[in-house]
Amino acid sequence: MTIHTVNTEAGRLTGDHTDGVARFLGIPYAAAPVGERRFAPPGPTERWAGTRNATGYGATAPQPALHPAHAYLAPLIGPGWVTGDGDYLNLNVWTPDPGTSGLPVMVYVHGGGFMIGSGAAPAFDGTSFARDGVVLVTVNYRLGAEGFLALSGGITNIGLRDQIAALHWVRDNIAGFGGNPDNVTLFGESAGGSSVAFLLRSPLAVGLFRRAIVQSGHDEMARRLELTEELTKALAARLGTSPTTGAFRAISAPNLLRGQAALLRSEPRPDLRDDNGVDPGHRRALFLPTTGDDVLPDPVGVPSTLSRGVDLLIGTTLEEANLGLGADAFAAFDAHDAVAELAATYPDAETLLERHGLHDPAVTPAQALTAAYTDLMFRAPSRRTARRHPGPAYVYEFAWRSPLHGAAHGLDVPFVFDTTQACRGLIGDAAPDALTQAMHQTWLDFATHGNPGWPTYDDARKAMRFDASPHLCEDTAPNDTGAEYLPKRSGQRTSTSRGSR
Structure with missing residues (x-):
């Protein structure tokens, strides 16, 4: 050395x-x-x-x-x-x-x-x-x-x-x-x-x-901003203080973490649904970025021209919600439980779950719920982001199924960094070398030249499918408008049940 x-x-x-x-x-x-x-x-x-x-x-x-x-x-x-x-x-x-x-x-x-x-x-x-x-x-x-x-x-x-x-x-x-x-x-x-x-x-x-x-x-x-302020007030109340900078500086970091944990466990939780009745964090991501300030002045969903000269590569895994969203707790859910879980943060829960096989005898409620979360939280909004981008946008999907967690959230990362050996407890022992080489080289090529090696998304809706044999294919994610994942109602927040079990 x-x-x-x-x-x-x-x-x-x-x-x-x-x-x-x-x-x-x-x-x-x-x-x-x-x-x-x-x-x-x-x-x-x-x-x-x-x-x-x-x-x-x-x-x-x-x-x-x-x-x-x-x-x-x-x-x-x-x-x-x-x-x-x-x-x-x-x-x-x-x-x-x-x-x-x-x-x-x-x-x-x-x-x-x-x-x-x-x-x-x-x-x-x-x-x-x-x-x-x-x-x-x-x-x-x-x-x-x-x-x-x-x-x-x-x-x-x-x-x-x-x-x-x-x-x-x-x-x-x-x-x-x-x-x-x-x-x-x-x-x-x-x-x-x-x-x-x-x-x-x-x-x-x-x-x-x-x-x-x-x-x-x-x-x-x-x-x-108004909803982030509501969250701030709820945390301040849990900590017994006021929602001011001076008051929060007086709270030690360990005590602040304990307050966060208590707020996550509390019932009822602060209502963080937007005017369409949707909580974008789905009660799992409590702290999120805020729109309406100098960092993010525009509302969610409004196209921006600021990144016109930036090349974008964007994608998801095929089974995002298999990992990290509480999927291990879904195993015992029946259909009523699955609807109640999703209805706490999404107003058209049963309709969405039915599209993912909720009442299909071959599909368990847990499978329907994880599939719905995968598309609702990741695949559909990812494709909408690609469509809104004012510059070149390329789309991929990670579809290799590990023996431990399937094609779950985060499994693409070790392949990108060529660190699969450090992540064997997450992906198992069977990580294909060809997949590592393909993903790592794609990220290198994109960073060097701005082109990952396949056509832009545009109207063709082509995506690179990263599995044991990576190949370009028709994108299988929800349609590019994501309309089926947008609530049918708008205006004031709905009175959707909080869905506690």
């Missing part, structure tokens, strides 16, 4: 270099969000004296611990909350050679329902990308209440503002690591994918990236 040194605007860094790849880990891209900087927009990184050691991962954002029953998800989630010195607005860089120049740059935003995760997860190791000629960056950002409240006297979309600050850091510093700041691809999965889709619509992110990849995300999982 050798040591490399690079200069950044905040000071010098040392990283390690092994097997042809240099790593610089835990690099601050913004000031530590502590004290008066908590619940505030990211501030500039303070300069340091001397040379900073960047050979180990840094702190991570406050977040609840992963439930022991979901330990198999750890490779996608990372180490959990690593307190460190609170300097968790940091990023990690892998590069083949910091002494070169002009390499494509890929910046990854992790998922986790906007509540958990970090850029230090084993599945996101950037070694393979760097060996193949890319500068790979992974980013931490504020999560949960720390990142997505709407506080009186405060500011909204703090987590997205963190991501934008990280992109500014990349623009200003990545050349020192061999990267080309004019050839940046922003990509992410789940909440990270939705973050990318939102930054495509943000006037504050214009010009900060040239290409975007949205994995299992879209630009519809957001709430208008």
